Amino acid sequence: MLKTKSKAYWLFLAPALIGLLCVVIVPMLLGLFYSFTDWNGLFFTKSVGFSNYVAAFRDSGFLNAFWFTVKYAIAVIIAVNIIGLGLALLVTQKIKGANALRTIFFMPNLIGGLILGFIWQFIFVRVFAAIGTALHIGALTGWLSNPQTGFWGLVILTIWQMSGYIMLIYIAYLEAIPREIIEAAEIDGTSPWQRFRYITFPMVAPAFTVSLFLTLSNGFKVYDQNLSLTNGGPYLSTQMLSMNIVRTAFTNNKLAYGEAKAIIFFLVVAAISLLQVYFSRKREENLS
Amino acid sequence: MKQVRQFLAIIMLSIVSIVLLSACGSNNNESSGKGVTINILQGKVENNTQFKQIAAQYEKSHPNIKVIITSVGGGSDYLGTLKTRMSAGDEPTIFSVAGPSEVSQFRTKIADVSDTKAAKLALPDTLDAVKEGKKILGLPFNLEGYGFVYNKEVFKKAGIDANQLKTYDQLLAAVKKLNAQKEKLGIKGVFSLPGQESWVMTNHLGNVFIAPDFNGNVKTAYTSKTLPLTRAKEYKRMLDLEANYSVGNVMQTDYSQQVSQYFGLHQVAMIQQGDWIYQTVAQIDPKFAKNGIGMIPIPVDGYAGKMPVGVPNYWAVNSTRPKKEQQAAKDFLDWLYTTDQGKKDVVDLLHFVPAYKGFEGMKMQDPLSESVFQHTQAKTTTGWVFNGYPVSWEADTLGPDVQKYLSKVMTWNELVTDAKQAWANLQSTK
Amino acid sequence: MSKHAKNWILGIIGLVLGLLWLFPFYLIITNSFKTPKGIFSSVIGLPVGGTFGNYTQAWAALDFIRSLFNSLTITIVSVVLICLASAMAAYAIQRNHSKISNVILMLFVAAMLIPFQSVMIPLTTIFGKVQMLNIPGLIFMYLGFGASLSIFLYQGAIAGIPEALDEAATIEGAGPGRIFFTIILPMLNPMTVTVAVLNIVWIWNDYLLPSLVLPQSGYTIPLQTFFFFGQFTKQWNLALAGLMLGILPVVVFYFFAQRWIIKSVTDGSVK
Numbered sequence: 001m002l003k004t005k006s007k008a009y010w011l012f013l014a015p016a017l018i019g020l021l022c023v024v025i026v027p028m029l030l031g032l033f034y035s036f037t038d039w040n041g042l043f044f045t046k047s048v049g050f051s052n053y054v055a056a057f058r059d060s061g062f063l064n065a066f067w068f069t070v071k072y073a074i075a076v077i078i079a080v081n082i083i084g085l086g087l088a089l090l091v092t093q094k095i096k097g098a099n100a101l102r103t104i105f106f107m108p109n110l111i112g113g114l115i116l117g118f119i120w121q122f123i124f125v126r127v128f129a130a131i132g133t134a135l136h137i138g139a140l141t142g143w144l145s146n147p148q149t150g151f152w153g154l155v156i157l158t159i160w161q162m163s164g165y166i167m168l169i170y171i172a173y174l175e176a177i178p179r180e181i182i183e184a185a186e187i188d189g190t191s192p193w194q195r196f197r198y199i200t201f202p203m204v205a206p207a208f209t210v211s212l213f214l215t216l217s218n219g220f221k222v223y224d225q226n227l228s229l230t231n232g233g234p235y236l237s238t239q240m241l242s243m244n245i246v247r248t249a250f251t252n253n254k255l256a257y258g259e260a261k262a263i264i265f266f267l268v269v270a271a272i273s274l275l276q277v278y279f280s281r282k283r284e285e286n287l288s
Numbered sequence: 289m290k291q292v293r294q295f296l297a298i299i300m301l302s303i304v305s306i307v308l309l310s311a312c313g314s315n316n317n318e319s320s321g322k323g324v325t326i327n328i329l330q331g332k333v334e335n336n337t338q339f340k341q342i343a344a345q346y347e348k349s350h351p352n353i354k355v356i357i358t359s360v361g362g363g364s365d366y367l368g369t370l371k372t373r374m375s376a377g378d379e380p381t382i383f384s385v386a387g388p389s390e391v392s393q394f395r396t397k398i399a400d401v402s403d404t405k406a407a408k409l410a411l412p413d414t415l416d417a418v419k420e421g422k423k424i425l426g427l428p429f430n431l432e433g434y435g436f437v438y439n440k441e442v443f444k445k446a447g448i449d450a451n452q453l454k455t456y457d458q459l460l461a462a463v464k465k466l467n468a469q470k471e472k473l474g475i476k477g478v479f480s481l482p483g484q485e486s487w488v489m490t491n492h493l494g495n496v497f498i499a500p501d502f503n504g505n506v507k508t509a510y511t512s513k514t515l516p517l518t519r520a521k522e523y524k525r526m527l528d529l530e531a532n533y534s535v536g537n538v539m540q541t542d543y544s545q546q547v548s549q550y551f552g553l554h555q556v557a558m559i560q561q562g563d564w565i566y567q568t569v570a571q572i573d574p575k576f577a578k579n580g581i582g583m584i585p586i587p588v589d590g591y592a593g594k595m596p597v598g599v600p601n602y603w604a605v606n607s608t609r610p611k612k613e614q615q616a617a618k619d620f621l622d623w624l625y626t627t628d629q630g631k632k633d634v635v636d637l638l639h640f641v642p643a644y645k646g647f648e649g650m651k652m653q654d655p656l657s658e659s660v661f662q663h664t665q666a667k668t669t670t671g672w673v674f675n676g677y678p679v680s681w682e683a684d685t686l687g688p689d690v691q692k693y694l695s696k697v698m699t700w701n702e703l704v705t706d707a708k709q710a711w712a713n714l715q716s717t718k
Numbered sequence: 719m720s721k722h723a724k725n726w727i728l729g730i731i732g733l734v735l736g737l738l739w740l741f742p743f744y745l746i747i748t749n750s751f752k753t754p755k756g757i758f759s760s761v762i763g764l765p766v767g768g769t770f771g772n773y774t775q776a777w778a779a780l781d782f783i784r785s786l787f788n789s790l791t792i793t794i795v796s797v798v799l800i801c802l803a804s805a806m807a808a809y810a811i812q813r814n815h816s817k818i819s820n821v822i823l824m825l826f827v828a829a830m831l832i833p834f835q836s837v838m839i840p841l842t843t844i845f846g847k848v849q850m851l852n853i854p855g856l857i858f859m860y861l862g863f864g865a866s867l868s869i870f871l872y873q874g875a876i877a878g879i880p881e882a883l884d885e886a887a888t889i890e891g892a893g894p895g896r897i898f899f900t901i902i903l904p905m906l907n908p909m910t911v912t913v914a915v916l917n918i919v920w921i922w923n924d925y926l927l928p929s930l931v932l933p934q935s936g937y938t939i940p941l942q943t944f945f946f947f948g949q950f951t952k953q954w955n956l957a958l959a960g961l962m963l964g965i966l967p968v969v970v971f972y973f974f975a976q977r978w979i980i981k982s983v984t985d986g987s988v989k
Contacts, residue, residue, distance in 0.1 A: 002810055002813045002814040002894060003814070006894075008893070008894040009810050012809060012894070012898070013806070013811070015802075015803035015806065015807070016807035016861070017822065019803065019861035019862035020826060020866070021862075023841060023859050023861070023863060024832060024837060024866075025829070026844065027837035028832055031837055031839075041372075041375055042371070042374055042375055042397075043396075087735070095725050095728050095729045096729055097732065098732070102976060103972060103973065104736045105736075106915075107740075107969070108742070109919045110919055110922075110968045110969060110972070111923065112923035112924070112925055113923075115943075115961060118947075119746065121542075122745065122761060123745065127761060130762060141537070142537050142540055144540060145695075146539065146695065160739065168912055168916070175908070176878070176908075206874050210871065213827075213830075213870070214867070220831070221831070221834070223835070231484070233484055234539055234688075235687075235689070235691040235692045235695070236684070241833070245836065246365065247683065249368070249835065251367065251679075252679055252683070253389075253393050253679060258835075262836030266832055269831045270828050270831050273831055274824070274828070333944070333947065333948045334951055337945075356934065358934060360929075361945070361947060361949060368838075372839055373842075375843045375846070376930075377843075377846040377847065378842075378846050485950070543950040544950070553755070553759060567951070571755075572754050572758060573755060
């Protein structure tokens with residue numbers, strides 16, 4: 001329809017594209033350039049070739065952060081999508097208070113990530129301990145004091161916050177399913193599972209693509225919650241990639257090195273996500 | 289195409305209106321006209337309100353000067369913000385730096401302040417970290433000191449005189465005594481050690497055992513190629529004591545639990561902290577903060593009764609700002625630390641222990657500051673060397689290692705080896 | 719299983735989950751009425767002798783009216799621009815089946831994966847050079863950062879609108895501008911609401927970017943709230959009261975928006 005050569009095509013694209021170029025692409029290219037120098041945030045004196053990149057692959061702190069982030073992202077992608085879809089299915093049923101529930105599940109997103117982390121730290125450390133001591137459940141005490149509970153603490157916080165966000169996206173697609181189809185299927189005597197599997201599921205397939213992508217990119221990029229909930233502790237065991245990059249750049253004053261890490265981080269996440277989008281789009285086509 | 293043009297016109301209009309709108313906003317900001325504006329960037333959010341009060345006062349008596357205070361805190365990193373502002377050309381006139389490594393990071397932006405009155409009045413040794421030949425690259429904010437902050441009433445009930453705890457053995461005996469009568473004293477533990485805050489155990493506790501290796505001089509530490517750590521055993525002994533007699537789960541405890549909850553609610557006899565906790569305790573229990581607490585030095589062999597006192601931050605004047613602005617900045621700092629009104633604000637509003645001469649005879653506003661002040665006046669102090677630790681040594685090595693040790697996934701010997709090795713590596717590549 | 723029983727069970731599940739989700743809010747609300755001592759003596763309990771003092775103090779410390787005005791200006795203008803620009807771009811991409819469109823879409827999608835911290839300094843350096851470290855500059859940055867996700871979402875929704883519709887309109891002599899604004903954009907309403915909500919909550923709560931870009935006269939509510947959080951000390955009582963003050967406008971908005979979401983969806987199905 002819209003020809004590539006037409007003026008309208010470029011006019012429609014212009015505002016968003018100019019914004020993207022000035023705000024993301026150009027600074028990113030500048031960062032890429034800096035990653036090959038000894039830039040310290042104020043100036044640089046010489047080119048250092050790939051040495052920042054080589055150093056990153058030998059940096060055990062970076063590699064640990066990398067694996068921790070991967071583990072966290074996998075847990076979050078699975079849990080948030082299942083729970084988010086579950087919530088969306090629940091609040092689109094004809095039950096009492098469905099609208100109130102929609103608001104409630106989405107409400108955690110009304111608070112910034114830093115403050116959320118502080119509040120959950122309160123819950124894990126104080127409330128969990130209080131309940132654990134009262135009911136003699138050892139598993140509830142000592143949260144955030146070791147790597148395992150630090151990990152699950154981050155996952156739980158993310159589930160609580162992000163499920164409502166993902167729910168919103170699933171709802172947008174669920175509500176687009178025409179009622180008549182489902183009602184017709186009900187009259188035909190299909191089971192709820194059959195209806196979900198053969199009607200709902202294919203119809204929300206595009207939502208999966210979007211939601212998986214969102215959970216993936218947010219899971220990898222998370223910073224605020226990490227900072228305020230565990231601050232990377234104990235002994236850096238829950239330090240994620242963004243935090244490792246920020247600390248390298250600012251606390252340790254190695255900005256060029258931080259940029260190099262950020263570029264590696266970006267390339268890996270971009271590769272994973274593009275593959276994911278490619279395969280989900282393919283699946284979508286197969287399903288429909 | 290007509291519609292497209294119409295639409296673009298709407299967008300242009302809205303953009304123009306935003307620009308105009310904010311232009312009005314920023315105009316107010318720069319309406320100082322011919323006067324000079326001093327922009328101050330600092331990282332102590334806790335003192336934001338007080339600094340703003342002082343700025344307003346200064347503006348009143350100096351109508352041509354405008355002082356804008358920006359405090360960075362909460363989630364953002366002070367150094368990151370400072371760097372960003374610098375590189376964006378949105379540079380502060382005055383900013384704070386913590387020690388030699390931060391001075392060297394921003395060296396190209398720091399002006400010599402040896403011509404200020406304040407620099408001449410600064411107490412001996414307080415300028416060590418910022419001296420470069422004859423040049424002086426920063427003016428101390430204040431002095432801070434730390435030790436064991438204790439609950440007077442609990443000590444009294446247990447029959448312990450805090451001022452007699454000058455050696456490790458005396459401290460150990462007192463701790464055992466307190467621990468034996470916990471219930472009678474109404475406490476849940478003797479100490480509270482915040483395992484989540486590695487700086488309490490590495491910067492502060494570590495300092496008292498590392499400083500003797502460097503004669504308490506921060507510059508010596510900063511330039512030393514190796515870390516002798518001759519007092520590793522003593523360090524371990526004290527850390528173990530605090531951890532073993534600590535309330536709750538050490539690795540789950542953070543600063544606010546240690547200070548506000550356990551100490552503020554009288555649940556422990558003492559905590560290893562410094563005079564900066566006064567405001568936090570006062571928020572919980574003002575009477576207790578005012579009358580019920582005191583501070584003693586951490587006992588270290590050969591340094592009995594000496595309190596580690598140092599300068600947490602320095603004011604640096606930005607050398608790339610116009611001369612007039614730099615002079616105004618120096619005048620402001622001189623006013624703050626050398627005039628009667630300024631001095632009063634430093635002590636009464638900021639609760640600062642002064643790092644300058646000319647405050648003799650003044651009374652500090654709280655018992656902890658008073659204790660630091662007394663030690664300073666009596667010259668019974670030792671130095672702070674932790675601002676001279678190699679960059680990232682605490683964050684990447686000693687801090688995590690101490691937490692590993694407390695979590696029992698690393699032995700003390702491994703910690704000592706690792707700490708020394710990392711120190712040498714970092715110093716050789718600097 | 720009867721429909722009635724099924725709804726009952728679902729209702730109970732919803733109730734339990736709802737309470738679970740609300741629990742942290744219970745903590746925020748109750749503790750916002752406590753004194754500092756009260757917060758540390760008992761986190762879970764109800765406030766003893768509740769006080770509005772925290773709220774009046776937080777109101778003053780936040781400079782609430784001015785911060786609210788700043789937050790509203792930035793959020794509303796940014797979100798309107800993001801929605802418009804993204805819907806337009808998504809329309810162009812979706813209705814043009816060339817390689818270029820694919821590349822541009824990929825560019826937008828890939829941009830979502832860039833960690834903010836890695837562009838932070840170059841970005842502010844560039845904007846500082848052209849004197850744009852202010853509210854308009856920030857709004858422009860939000861357009862750049864927010865466009866990606868919004869285009870991604872819009873693009874899927876536009877794919878669901880048959881192209882035959884455009885073709886019919888073209889035959890009647892409508893240009894692309896008119897087709898987009900009179901036919902496509904209204905049909906995108908449900909997605910616009912979703913896109914707007916997601917962008918609003920992000921921009922309203924954003925902290926790091928505005929902290930680097932805004933002068934103090936332009937401070938938003940989250941920036942002011944962080945004066946309650948020192949590096950180690952946190953004035954919880956004031957911070958929580960400030961948080962409540964800051965959330966309230968968004969909750970009110972979300973409530974109204976939600977009615978509108980449902981309405982627009984049902985309207986759509988009637989047509």
